[in-house]
Amino acid sequence: MSFDLTHARHDPAHCLTPGLFRSLKRGERKKAKLDVTHTIGDDSIRFWGPEPLGADDLRILQGLIAMSAISGEKGRGIMLRSGTNSEAGQHLRLLLNLQWDAIEQDALVVKGSFSQLAREVGYAEGGSQIKVIRESIERLYAISIIVDRNGLRQGYRLLSEYASDENGSQLFVALNPRITDAILSRRQHTRINMNEVRALQTDPARLIHQRLCGWIDPGKSRRVILDKVCGYVWPDKSSAAAMRQRHVTARRALGEIDGLGWTVNEYAKAKYDIGRPKD
DSSP, rough: OOOOOEEEEHHHHHHHHHBBBBOOOHHHHOOOOEEEEEEETEEEEEEEEEEEOOOOHHHHHHHHHHHTTSSSTTTTTEEEEETTTTTHHHHHHHHTTEEEEGSSSSSSEEEEEEHHHHHHHHHOOOOOHHHHHHHHHHHHOOOOOEETTTTEEEESEEEEEEEEEETTHHHHHHHHOOHHHHHHSSOOOEEEEEEEEEEEHSSSHHHHHHHHHHHTTOEEEEEEEHHHHHHHHHOOOOOHHHHHHHHHHHHHHHHHTTTOEEEEEEEEETTTEEEEEOO
């Protein structure tokens, strides 16, 4: 099978914020909420919403971002500029719920279909996946973001679903201004290889992979302890027994990533030197 998507140009803050995406236990979405804050550069960024986000949501967001680069009939990114005069454009900016200085920023709209998105992130294509993807998009839509830079505040939703038909053959999703700027190289971006995304088999590996992509540049290597890698998947504290099991799972996930062409070398007990391949 051929794929249109080679990579996603993601915003580092969405990749590196601890706990934004995490491993979830069955039923946890009904009990927990999302409220995490991360400082990157001069920006303090708060994400909050009615449900936590898991590896499935991470995967869908990666796919939407990558789809914004496709041109032609299969889908394309449509620039939604702050000064748009079209009725549809004004309606979409209203849905995006931009606040304060974000009102003046541009946003990208992804045009495509649920089946295309499913294929490009490695899901099996079929009717059951439409429901899964739709629910994930709606969770992402529900997340609000506040960015504070030296007292200057911006507010927006993580994304907005503009329209989709019942069978998922038409899908329009707006990406927030921060992700838009990363895609357009107006700010630093994290490059995520979509072939690697499709090859990963487990949620812990997907969560660790995105964090490593945000932390290690292509062709470079960095060192990290296993406890910190576990924090990429489970940001909460745990008992000693639970941590031992997390170590086991994290080691397996690192093995998956090593199989992608990364180098994962345990140079001392629970200490790793991780090298990322050149794109």
